[in-house]
Amino acid sequence: MGKAVALVPTPVCPFCGKMGTVEIAVEKLTTFNRWRFNRNVPIQEVFPELSAEDREMIMTGIHPDCWEEAFSEEDTESTVSY
Numbered sequence: 001m002g003k004a005v006a007l008v009p010t011p012v013c014p015f016c017g018k019m020g021t022v023e024i025a026v027e028k029l030t031t032f033n034r035w036r037f038n039r040n041v042p043i044q045e046v047f048p049e050l051s052a053e054d055r056e057m058i059m060t061g062i063h064p065d066c067w068e069e070a071f072s073e074e075d076t077e078s079t080v081s082y
């Protein structure tokens with residue numbers, strides 16, 4: 001049996017303007033809600049089991065794909081061929 005998970009909404013992504021969701025363990029919901037209103041605890045301490053991407057989404061709403069796109073765009077711009 002897998003763990004019970006809950007989908008929590010993430011903030012609007014500044015790159016694509018869409019919200020997202022991150023799966024967290026149901027038992028972490030209370031912790032998550034508490035953290036949302038009182039962010040004096042580092043998120044890596046609240047969700048050590050989540051990936052850095054998921055934690056980034058919870059904090060800023062930025063999707064892993066949007067990060068990649070933003071960085072690859074920068075890359076192509078810096079390697080302009082003449």
Ligand SMILES: [Zn+2]
Nearest residue numbers: 013016063066
């Ligand atoms: Zn996005």
